[in-house]
Amino acid sequence: MNKILAFSITIILFGIHKISAQNYLNYYETINKAEIENLDGNFKKSDSLYRIAFKLVEKPFKDDLLLASINSENLNDNQKTYEYLKKGISVGLTKKRIRKELSEFKKSVKWKPLKKEYDLIRENYLKSLNLTLRNELLKMVEEDQSARHPIFGSWKKMKKTDTYNHNHLLEIIKENIGKWPGRINIGDGNEDGKYAYGEITIMLHHFSTEQVMNLKPILIEAILNGNLSPYNIAYPLDYKNLKTIAKRKRGNTIFVETCNIIGSYLGSKSKEAIICDCETAEKERKRIGLEPLKDYFRKRNSNYKCYEQK
Numbered sequence: 001m002n003k004i005l006a007f008s009i010t011i012i013l014f015g016i017h018k019i020s021a022q023n024y025l026n027y028y029e030t031i032n033k034a035e036i037e038n039l040d041g042n043f044k045k046s047d048s049l050y051r052i053a054f055k056l057v058e059k060p061f062k063d064d065l066l067l068a069s070i071n072s073e074n075l076n077d078n079q080k081t082y083e084y085l086k087k088g089i090s091v092g093l094t095k096k097r098i099r100k101e102l103s104e105f106k107k108s109v110k111w112k113p114l115k116k117e118y119d120l121i122r123e124n125y126l127k128s129l130n131l132t133l134r135n136e137l138l139k140m141v142e143e144d145q146s147a148r149h150p151i152f153g154s155w156k157k158m159k160k161t162d163t164y165n166h167n168h169l170l171e172i173i174k175e176n177i178g179k180w181p182g183r184i185n186i187g188d189g190n191e192d193g194k195y196a197y198g199e200i201t202i203m204l205h206h207f208s209t210e211q212v213m214n215l216k217p218i219l220i221e222a223i224l225n226g227n228l229s230p231y232n233i234a235y236p237l238d239y240k241n242l243k244t245i246a247k248r249k250r251g252n253t254i255f256v257e258t259c260n261i262i263g264s265y266l267g268s269k270s271k272e273a274i275i276c277d278c279e280t281a282e283k284e285r286k287r288i289g290l291e292p293l294k295d296y297f298r299k300r301n302s303n304y305k306c307y308e309q310k
Contacts, residue, residue: 021224027056028230028289031064036295038067043074054087057226059184062093063194066101073105082110089121092188125187133172134186137200140165144203162206169203173218180218182227195300198232209240223288230289231264238265243276245307259307263293271302278306 034049050068054060065088072080085098085105095118105111144165147157172181181200190199197205201219204212216237222228238260246257259276262284275281275293282292290296297304 023056024224024226025289027053027060027226028291030056032291032295034071035067035299038071038074039298043071046071047075047077047080050084059091059226060087061183061194061226061229062088062091062188063229065091066093066097067194069098069105070101073102076104078105078108078110081105081108082114085114086117086121089118090125092125092183094122094191097191129187130181130185133181134189137172137181137186138189140168141199141202144206148206158206162203165203166207166211178218180222180228182222183229184227188229194229195231197235198229201228201232201236204233204236205239207240212236212240220288234262234264234285234288234290238262245274245276262290263296263304264290273297273302273304274307275304276307 030049030053034046034053037043037046037049047068050064050071053064054068065084069081069084069088072084081102082105085093085102088098089095095115099106143161147153147161173179176185186200190196204215207215216233219228219233223230223233241261242258242265243260244256245259248255248257257274259274261276261281263273263275263278263281265273278293285292285296291299293304
């Protein structure tokens, strides 16, 4: 009887996991549609799609709620903006970010009550997090960046730090029942916008390709359960899998031209990405909740081209 009960519970939990994963994939797709409608100036349609998306999941992403509030600001709908911001604060949106991104709403009658409610909502949000673990991971990120300081860093420090961070991260994942310590556990403190690399996942850029690929299934699981933004891993996955397609020599300098797998990595001086195989990229993007290439690069105000092997 106990075995039958245990099996039944397993089936139920598996079903819940599949529902959650599908909900977040639907969420990511609907959010993209809302963003495209916003770019086209269809603010009412965009708002309608945002509202649909936010009903799909229990905890929308704070950046999406912020973008929804900016969209409703274009509609002069202060009540909706207030509702989106209030929900956004409950999942990590800060007053500093709101002040930076919204101008007209701050002149409305809804700004004052939101400011009054902010501290309590923020306090409850922080109480829901494992702040000890969060600070531990942020310390690892700090060491990651310090080892790369142009003056005080060194190759030896980088090697030592990256090895420690990788091994310690594996320990943290093991203690977290094999799951990534994502935003539901440690919060989302990134203040640089939706397409930023993510404050914790920046460490992935400095692990080996093999180490990152071994972590990939755990990262994807976190994305499908809404614990990690797809954008947080798209960049490091591309960065660690760049393919060399051409080399040019100018004087004593060799310039290497590369293509990327998913289509998220832009070189610091480039506004155009080269995708190794666009068909494969589109399939991989859809699998992990990313929008089609044409939508992504339009939102990033940049371009891409598909690599044609000669």
